[in-house]
Amino acid sequence: MEDGVPFYLQIADLIRQQILAGRYRAGEKLPSVRDLAVELRVNPNTVARAYMLLQTEGTLEGRHGGGSFVTQPEDTTRLLARRTVEAELQKAIDSARRFGLKTSDIREIFEKNLLSTPEDPQP
Amino acid sequence: MEDGVPFYLQIADLIRQQILAGRYRAGEKLPSVRDLAVELRVNPNTVARAYMLLQTEGTLEGRHGGGSFVTQPEDTTRLLARRTVEAELQKAIDSARRFGLKTSDIREIFEKNLLSTPEDPQP
DNA sequence: GCATTTGTATTAAAAGAGTAGTACACTATA
């Protein structure tokens, strides 16, 4: 695993993407924190932290002693998409504010870019 | 200065906005790191760090022993800001499209986040 | 029931970010 961004965040991203890609489906069991820790050559607690993060996001459910499971897919995916997009938009808005742009300016730029992209392509 | 976001970033924002507002023009000399440090009741190094950040952005030029000067014309800076924000917004929109979100959904998320960050009052 | 596997909690160590203190190097100007 490469550095720059904390391991537990990288791991959370990994799991998220694998779920979105269909690698794990609803109700399916994920690798145990220890197994994944061995595979990724990292401390079990680091994986545990990633799993806990995903739990608070509503992506995972941890059953004490039983394992970790993917929660309902439609909701999860929707929520996941929303969170991701939300975070990225927020980042853009933040730097816009940082540059001193006004709300109306930001909105204008956004609308222009939003409408310049087609409705559904890019799988 | 209020906390939450590091001082040196707040200071960089301040300078950027003042340049954008026309308070400082191209080639004009900025307050020395020590003067500004006194005024803001902060360590000179903290101001220096803000200035260095602005230098890497191409906004400032530091002349060793001479002072710090605005390099870019305001218009260029403004354009740079626009380009940056545009790129980041586009990135967010792209991933939203990739998730299959509809235009109206993206707009809704954007507006919610946009309004959650208040407009900066001009100091 | 018991041993193993699992998630979780607690604590400590390591790493990083932010700020401050000090010293250095260069410039302007008297």
Next chain:
DNA sequence: TATAGTGTACTACTCTTTTAATACAAATGC
């Protein structure tokens, strides 16, 4: 040239974040 003012480099200290070590608790499978 001398002096004061300037940006910069280096170091250390503090606080938060991240990771690791260990122990605990619940569930599974024999």
